[in-house]
Amino acid sequence: MHALWPEVERCLPHLWRTVRGYEANPALQEELMQEVLLAIWRSLERLRTQDSLLPFVLRIAHNLGASHVRDAARLPRRLSLEEAAPEEAAADPAEEERRWLLAAVRRLPLPLRQVLLLQLEGFDYREIAGMLGISVDNVGVRAHRARRQLQEMSDGCG
Numbered sequence: 259m260h261a262l263w264p265e266v267e268r269c270l271p272h273l274w275r276t277v278r279g280y281e282a283n284p285a286l287q288e289e290l291m292q293e294v295l296l297a298i299w300r301s302l303e304r305l306r307t308q309d310s311l312l313p314f315v316l317r318i319a320h321n322l323g324a325s326h327v328r329d330a331a332r333l334p335r336r337l338s339l340e341e342a343a344p345e346e347a348a349a350d351p352a353e354e355e356r357r358w359l360l361a362a363v364r365r366l367p368l369p370l371r372q373v374l375l376l377q378l379e380g381f382d383y384r385e386i387a388g389m390l391g392i393s394v395d396n397v398g399v400r401a402h403r404a405r406r407q408l409q410e411m412s413d414g415c416g
Contacts, residue, residue: 260302262311265293269315272379276316279363279375280323281330289324294319317389320372327368362411370404373397412414 261267273294274287281287297318305314363371374384383397390397 260299262302262305262308263299265308266298266302266315269312272277272312272316273319275379276319276323276375278360280326282361282364286326290322293326294322297322313381313385313389316376320323320376320389324368324372345367362408365411366404368405370400370407373400374404374408377401 273291273309277287277291277294281290294315298315301314303319365372366374372390373386376389381389383394383401386397387394392400
């Protein structure tokens, strides 16, 4: 086992939130998470400093999540039984709001989704720019567009 693996395991909540941002189906979430963890395992030797572990693993998760979405877009859409069943109403309004937000984030175009998911993890524009390989200004534009689209989705619900 790699010496940093216990530190990677501490990142699991962040990784799960990222995976859920890219995939709604729980079975496919599991598969994507396995791919992410395997890619992290294979890449740990390239990590320069332990201080940058979280951005390092999240960059891997976002890259694989983006690839997952692009690959899924090429395949014909299949409706699972879970998706066909009516969703159980959440007893907690905050839980219902969280579900709505996650579903809305999944509908955002990939570049906007990536920025918003990283922002929700607490990264600033400069950190996000470094992780995605884009300019800080581009992060700001994408974040603004993502928030605007979420607002439009929200306005459409009410």
